[in-house]
Amino acid sequence: MSNTVLSRGDYWFSLLTKGAKIRRGQCASIKVADGDILGQVARFIAVVPDAKNKYPRAAHGEVGLLEGWTLAQVVHEVIESDKLNSNKTAIIAIIDVPSQAYGRREEAFGIHQALAGAAGAYAKARLAGHPIVGLIVGKAMSGAFLAHGYQANRLIAFDNDEVMIHAMGKESAARITLRSVTALEKLAASIPPMAYDIDNYNKLGLLYKLLTITNPDNASDNEITLVKQTINDAITDIIKHGVDLKCRLGGKDRHTSVVVREKMRAHW
Amino acid sequence: MPNRDMSFIELSARERARRILDQGSFRELLDPFEKITSPWLEPQGIVPEFDDGMVVAKGKFNGKPTVIIAIEGVFQGGSMGEVSGAKMAAALELAAEDNRSGIATQALLLFETGGVRLQEANLGLAAIADIHSAIVDLRRYVPVIGITAGTVGCFGGMSIAAGLCSYLVVTREARLGLNGPQVIEQEAGIEEYNSRDRPFIWSMTGGEVRYKNGFADIIVKDSVNDVKTAIIQCMNKGLPDTLRSDDYDYYLQKLNAIDTSKQADATLVKNIFGRGDRK
Amino acid sequence: MERIELTYPATEKLQHKALAGVVGSGDLEAMFIPHQEKMLKIIIKTSVDGSKHRWQNLFNRFASLHALPMGTLEINDFASTPGVAKLRIEQVFEEANYA
Numbered sequence: 072m073s074n075t076v077l078s079r080g081d082y083w084f085s086l087l088t089k090g091a092k093i094r095r096g097q098c099a100s101i102k103v104a105d106g107d108i109l110g111q112v113a114r115f116i117a118v119v120p121d122a123k124n125k126y127p128r129a130a131h132g133e134v135g136l137l138e139g140w141t142l143a144q145v146v147h148e149v150i151e152s153d154k155l156n157s158n159k160t161a162i163i164a165i166i167d168v169p170s171q172a173y174g175r176r177e178e179a180f181g182i183h184q185a186l187a188g189a190a191g192a193y194a195k196a197r198l199a200g201h202p203i204v205g206l207i208v209g210k211a212m213s214g215a216f217l218a219h220g221y222q223a224n225r226l227i228a229f230d231n232d233e234v235m236i237h238a239m240g241k242e243s244a245a246r247i248t249l250r251s252v253t254a255l256e257k258l259a260a261s262i263p264p265m266a267y268d269i270d271n272y273n274k275l276g277l278l279y280k281l282l283t284i285t286n287p288d289n290a291s292d293n294e295i296t297l298v299k300q301t302i303n304d305a306i307t308d309i310i311k312h313g314v315d316l317k318c319r320l321g322g323k324d325r326h327t328s329v330v331v332r333e334k335m336r337a338h339w
Numbered sequence: 340m341p342n343r344d345m346s347f348i349e350l351s352a353r354e355r356a357r358r359i360l361d362q363g364s365f366r367e368l369l370d371p372f373e374k375i376t377s378p379w380l381e382p383q384g385i386v387p388e389f390d391d392g393m394v395v396a397k398g399k400f401n402g403k404p405t406v407i408i409a410i411e412g413v414f415q416g417g418s419m420g421e422v423s424g425a426k427m428a429a430a431l432e433l434a435a436e437d438n439r440s441g442i443a444t445q446a447l448l449l450f451e452t453g454g455v456r457l458q459e460a461n462l463g464l465a466a467i468a469d470i471h472s473a474i475v476d477l478r479r480y481v482p483v484i485g486i487t488a489g490t491v492g493c494f495g496g497m498s499i500a501a502g503l504c505s506y507l508v509v510t511r512e513a514r515l516g517l518n519g520p521q522v523i524e525q526e527a528g529i530e531e532y533n534s535r536d537r538p539f540i541w542s543m544t545g546g547e548v549r550y551k552n553g554f555a556d557i558i559v560k561d562s563v564n565d566v567k568t569a570i571i572q573c574m575n576k577g578l579p580d581t582l583r584s585d586d587y588d589y590y591l592q593k594l595n596a597i598d599t600s601k602q603a604d605a606t607l608v609k610n611i612f613g614r615g616d617r618k
Numbered sequence: 619m620e621r622i623e624l625t626y627p628a629t630e631k632l633q634h635k636a637l638a639g640v641v642g643s644g645d646l647e648a649m650f651i652p653h654q655e656k657m658l659k660i661i662i663k664t665s666v667d668g669s670k671h672r673w674q675n676l677f678n679r680f681a682s683l684h685a686l687p688m689g690t691l692e693i694n695d696f697a698s699t700p701g702v703a704k705l706r707i708e709q710v711f712e713e714a715n716y717a
Binding site: 351371372381384385386387388389392411413414415 | 635637640641642643645647649651663665692694695696
Binding site: 264 | 379433515582585
């Protein structure tokens with residue numbers, strides 16, 4: 072394997088998969104390895120940049136057509152191979168995805184369907200009892216995040232300026248909402264769901280843990296151990312609490328989502 | 340006038356739901372009089388709607404217990420906010436619970452949506468993830484049928500939701516795609532995607548090409564009766580043998596075989612994905 | 619967005635709650651909920667700032683032509699034209715009478 076680090080996601084993939092068995096044969100932008108996390112059997116999956124991507128709009132780590140369907144494939148493999156096991160392999164999604172791929176081929180060849188393939192596979196795996204942990208080390212944007220990570224039972228993120236979770240990049244969001252980028256940033260400062268930073272995101276109650284890593288591009292041994300331990304704890308927590316996404320509903324700034332569910336149940 | 344046909348597209352979300360369900364069976368949940376509006380729009384100076392643009396109704400379809408979840412495309416472009424998203428997710432979650440306890444509640448989803456409501460960005464995105472999860476859960480028990488009629492169409496994270504449905508019904512007036520034309524042009528340039536070239540946009544994402552290229556199961560005229568007939572056809576098929584979203588072998592084989600040295604056009608897409616039996 | 623509250627004397631008894639319209643460009647939604655007090659309370663949220671005068675004129679005209687209904691009328695307005703506004707309000711009162 073080459074020593075060149077392609078992205079922060081690639082860096083964390085390699086840190087977590089030392090000694091693991093690398094899967095080959097799929098597109099170069101999807102890295103997959105089978106190993107363990109402090110003794111818990113796991114498949115690790117990352118989306119990484121591939122400068123020579125057959126689909127050039129997905130060359131920088133975006134989730135595109137091949138990426139979406141390949142994620143579907145490699146997640147289905149885990150479901151299939153554990154079909155008869157009660158002890159399900161964990162899936163660790165290492166998340167550093169700047170966006171979905173924007174392009175003509177992407178729309179024409181059905182990128183929405185490719186991302187449905189990925190999101191659907193992760194959701195199926197979770198419902199089948201595979202503990203899924205999403206480790207957000209960089210960007211987790213929009214459709215790319217929906218396809219790779221948002222179906223995880225638990226999300227862990229690094230408390231770092233380059234960690235960003237959002238529905239749309241600032242420039243496009245400003246254009247679509249007919250605001251200037253400055254106006255958008257000003258609003259985002261007072262409206263937590265609009266914010267781009269991880270601290271505001273954390274207020275929404277969607278994260279299991281927010282970890283302080285001094286330099287996520289060059290982590291210390293202690294920090295690597297902390298990350299592994301937190302993933303392992305998350306897996307234990309998942310096994311204890313079940314397959315659904317209820318654990319995401321506790322946030323103060325996501326309270327209305329709880330109210331709606333309670334009322335819907337009462338009226339049902 | 341039970342037998343007289345009418346346009347489906349021109350109806351509001353509530354009227355669509357009411358007319359699809361068996362006559363007299365419509366019962367709305369969290370209706371506008373509950374006034375559960377978005378907590379995020381007014382602080383941004385945006386007028387809310389009493390139902391947050393989401394209509395959830397229980398009733399019967401063809402005599403069977405059904406929940407219909409209809410997005411009002413007129414309000415904020417059918418965008419998914421915290422409340423509207425939670426309404427859809429909660430209804431799907433409860434329908435799955437019904438099925439687990441022996442009530443075969445089936446779900447109809449009417450998509451008229453641009454995707455995440457950017458004013459509620461991360462909460463819209465989180466709600467869409469919940470919706471994806473709930474569709475995948477529910478479709479194990481009963482067919483989850485998506486319908487996108489227009490005029491908004493179905494975009495963003497909700498196009499992924501459409502892609503997760505057991506069956507998808509479209510009209511010629513619908514469009515289905517992940518990214519809106521403006522955003523693609525902004526991100527990739529006008530050569531890649533000219534958002535003002537309407538015939539081009541329709542040739543890529545219009546309901547008819549989506550149907551012909553296998554990204555939708557049935558195409559119908561803009562008619563309440565035809566939409567209902569299509570739903571019955573889907574329901575009669577039962578659970579699909581292969582879900583479109585599970586068909587990675589088929590799609591990977593196609594995508595790997597395409598020569599990407601030249602740009603795509605409608606003819607190329609048809610040659611690759613076109614279903615010969617769909618004229 | 620502007621929030622406007624208006625109150626008018628009212629005598630007409632309508633039986634039902636009712637809703638008309640949607641919050642879309644050039645349109646509004648109007649919700650009527652009856653009560654026993656002899657007044658019509660109107661709460662408007664509108665995307666058009668500085669439009670209080672226009673709404674007052676609209677309801678003054680209503681009041682001069684009909685006995686107003688006893689209840690609360692809430693309007694979410696997305697830049698409706700005067701014609702559409704009048705139509706929706708008539709619709710919601712009509713529905714509240716016969717629904």
